[in-house]
Amino acid sequence: xxxxxxxxxxxxxxxxxxxxxxxxxxxxxxxxxxxxxxxxxxxxxxxxxxxxxxxxxxxxxxxxxxxxxxxxxxxxxxxxxxxxxxxxxxxxxxxxxxxxxxxxxxxxxxxxxxxxxxxxxxxxxxxxxxxxxxxxxxxxxxxxxxxxxxxxxxxxxxxxxxxxxxxxxxxxxxxxxxxxxxxxxxxxxxxxxxxxxxxxxxxxxxxxxxxxxxxxxxxxxxxxxxxxxxxxxxxxxxxxxxxxxxxxxxxxxxxxxxxxxxxxxxxxxxxxxxxxxxxxxxxxxxxx
Numbered sequence: 001x002x003x004x005x006x007x008x009x010x011x012x013x014x015x016x017x018x019x020x021x022x023x024x025x026x027x028x029x030x031x032x033x034x035x036x037x038x039x040x041x042x043x044x045x046x047x048x049x050x051x052x053x054x055x056x057x058x059x060x061x062x063x064x065x066x067x068x069x070x071x072x073x074x075x076x077x078x079x080x081x082x083x084x085x086x087x088x089x090x091x092x093x094x095x096x097x098x099x100x101x102x103x104x105x106x107x108x109x110x111x112x113x114x115x116x117x118x119x120x121x122x123x124x125x126x127x128x129x130x131x132x133x134x135x136x137x138x139x140x141x142x143x144x145x146x147x148x149x150x151x152x153x154x155x156x157x158x159x160x161x162x163x164x165x166x167x168x169x170x171x172x173x174x175x176x177x178x179x180x181x182x183x184x185x186x187x188x189x190x191x192x193x194x195x196x197x198x199x200x201x202x203x204x205x206x207x208x209x210x211x212x213x214x215x216x217x218x219x220x221x222x223x224x225x226x227x228x229x230x231x232x233x234x235x236x237x238x239x240x241x242x243x244x245x246x247x248x249x250x251x252x253x254x255x256x257x258x259x260x261x262x263x264x265x266x267x268x269x270x271x272x273x274x275x276x277x278x279x280x281x282x283x284x285x286x287x288x
Contacts, residue, residue, distance in 0.1 A: 060126060061223055127231060184241045187229050190227070199222065
């Protein structure tokens with residue numbers, strides 16, 4: 001991804017700054033990272049590779065396949081911040097659970113770990129890159145920008161691929177921060193006990209619940225023919241606000257077929273399976 005100019009970097013930097021203009025603390029891709037992007041060989045590939053390295057470092061996929069979800073929990077700092085928020089809200093209604101001294105001590109203890117690596121957040125960065133790297137999303141961003149260039153001659157020579165990749169990284173980082181800090185999340189791991197394997201596609205993560213934010217939102221990610229996960233997202237005050245990681249057996253072939261069809265419908269061009277008959281069945285369903 002070489003060959004883009006300082007003008008490309010300037011346009012993308014201005015766009016990111018505009019998106020974040022109302023934020024007290026800017027989130028997502030730091031525009032300063034783009035400063036020498038036009039001069040650095042394979043800049044985008046280098047950034048993208050960092051997301052793959054997250055799993056290489058922490059072995060999230062191997063752990064989930066083995067049934068180990070212990071890495072997926074709030075950091076000590078996030079727990080303290082949530083508790084502080086709850087106590088402030090309780091104080092408004094006169095029902096404090098901790099004294100100011102107890103709360104301060106707990107918060108200060110948590111702050112000792114502020115430099116610790118937040119594995120839950122790192123997983124979100126890896127996971128949402130799998131979601132956002134969809135060729136469908138990428139092409140949509142490129143087409144939208146090409147349309148914009150027709151309306152504004154000043155940016156007609158801007159590199160659309162650089163724009164789409166930069167925006168993808170920005171959205172990944174923004175989604176990861178927001179989900180890590182503002183939402184309650186948990187992983188549901190499914191062990192496929194049927195004779196129908198999970199399939200995957202060139203778009204490996206799919207939002208099962210659509211664009212509207214529901215009480216329970218599910219992002220589905222099959223990671224092998226026998227293992228899949230759902231990253232479940234809800235608001236912290238919802239009825240699911242105390243839900244925890246769970247490992248479940250899936251014994252219903254119809255449920256497996258339903259998930260396979262859902263991810264196949266959201267693919268770009270390719271569906272992958274270790275069972276040719278399953279692929280034929282999906283093709284028949286999609287063509288009917």
